[in-house]
Amino acid sequence: MPNWCANRLRVTGPESEVSKVRALIEGNADAPAYLRAAGEGIQLFLAGCARLLQTGTPTEYAPYPALTNAVGRNTPENRAFSEWVVQLREGAELTPETCGLLHALWLASGLRSMTWEVLTAEQQAVITALWEKKRGDWQTTLYGQNLSEVWNRLCREEQPPCSTLPFDMLQLLPPRLDAEINGYNGRLLEGITDGFTDAVDRCGTKWQHAHDLNLSYFADTSFDADFDTPWSPPSPEVLCALTERYGVTAEHWYAEAGCDYCGWATYSGGVQLEERCDSLEWSEEEDEDGYRDVTGPDWIIDNVASYGG
Numbered sequence: 001m002p003n004w005c006a007n008r009l010r011v012t013g014p015e016s017e018v019s020k021v022r023a024l025i026e027g028n029a030d031a032p033a034y035l036r037a038a039g040e041g042i043q044l045f046l047a048g049c050a051r052l053l054q055t056g057t058p059t060e061y062a063p064y065p066a067l068t069n070a071v072g073r074n075t076p077e078n079r080a081f082s083e084w085v086v087q088l089r090e091g092a093e094l095t096p097e098t099c100g101l102l103h104a105l106w107l108a109s110g111l112r113s114m115t116w117e118v119l120t121a122e123q124q125a126v127i128t129a130l131w132e133k134k135r136g137d138w139q140t141t142l143y144g145q146n147l148s149e150v151w152n153r154l155c156r157e158e159q160p161p162c163s164t165l166p167f168d169m170l171q172l173l174p175p176r177l178d179a180e181i182n183g184y185n186g187r188l189l190e191g192i193t194d195g196f197t198d199a200v201d202r203c204g205t206k207w208q209h210a211h212d213l214n215l216s217y218f219a220d221t222s223f224d225a226d227f228d229t230p231w232s233p234p235s236p237e238v239l240c241a242l243t244e245r246y247g248v249t250a251e252h253w254y255a256e257a258g259c260d261y262c263g264w265a266t267y268s269g270g271v272q273l274e275e276r277c278d279s280l281e282w283s284e285e286e287d288e289d290g291y292r293d294v295t296g297p298d299w300i301i302d303n304v305a306s307y308g309g
Contacts (some may be wrong), residue, residue, distance in 0.1 A: 001228035002206060002259035006308040009227075009239075013248030016222040021246050025210065025225050027046050027166040033161050034094035034170060038141045038180035040106040043154045044084050045181050050126040052114055053081035061089060063178070063189035080108035087177060091192075094174040102177070114150040127151075137183025137195065167210035167227060169234055172203040172241040204235025214305065226305040232256070236272050237266065244270025255280060255300055257309035262300045280307065 054072030179198035186194025210227035281296030
């Protein structure tokens with residue numbers, strides 16, 4: 001298990017925007033567009049490998065040649081698949097705009113009508129082999145053990161359960177399409193970063209959402225969110241993106257006693273305005289259980305719910 005970094009985020013701004021930030025942090029925002037694009041992307045990848053869909057002209061995808069090693073007829077479905085392969089090859093970031101484009105390509109591919117039952121035994125075998133290899137990674141996106149049920153749920157455009165998380169940082173700094181298909185542990189697409197590394201590089205923390213969230217309300221224009229993140233706090237880029245998107249000000253305190261560090265920063269309009277980083281200060285005497293109390297710095301005392309560790 002990781003050490004936990006304790007965070008306090010104080011958000012202040014116009015009531016209408018603060019309510020949107022609160023919904024994001026509480027996990028009550030709309031299901032993230034990147035999750036649907038990643039799920040449909042995995043299905044398109046499997047469909048290409050099983051030759052349900054093919055590019056209309058010779059196309060190379062070096063990280064996984066089997067995806068495009070056959071050329072099909074020049075049909076609307078194959079043209080849509082070819083355009084999707086371009087997005088995959090370019091490492092498209094799953095922004096809301098890109099997700100809209102990718103969903104349109106998925107619709108045009110005709111996969112809605114390619115339910116599990118209409119696939120040939122050979123096609124099912126190719127898809128099943130890849131699923132068994134990557135199921136542990138893809139389940140975080142697709143949710144489910146039974147491949148036929150997962151496949152058909154995608155065809156029905158059903159959102160998976162539990163598709164929103166508290167303070168889902170990837171809604172602010174979206175992942176890459178190819179990294180999502182490569183999966184959390186990678187080792188599928190040659191030369192492509194794994195989903196874990198891609199997300200940590202963006203968000204700065206091992207799991208990109210809040211744990212043990214607790215909100216305190218001061219007014220309709222301000223609230224505090226106390227939460228934990230594994231090993232390290234959210235990156236400054238996360239909070240820059242938050243304040244830029246919603247036009248709010250954010251003050252962030254964090255502490256991780258296990259590695260003996262703490263920090264504080266303020267953000268507004270997508271810019272980090274001030275920052276402090278320091279080691280925690282400790283009492284000289286231990287309590288009866290052999291622990292010492294945190295005594296400083298002054299600016300961290302009473303500004304986090306705990307000191308992590």
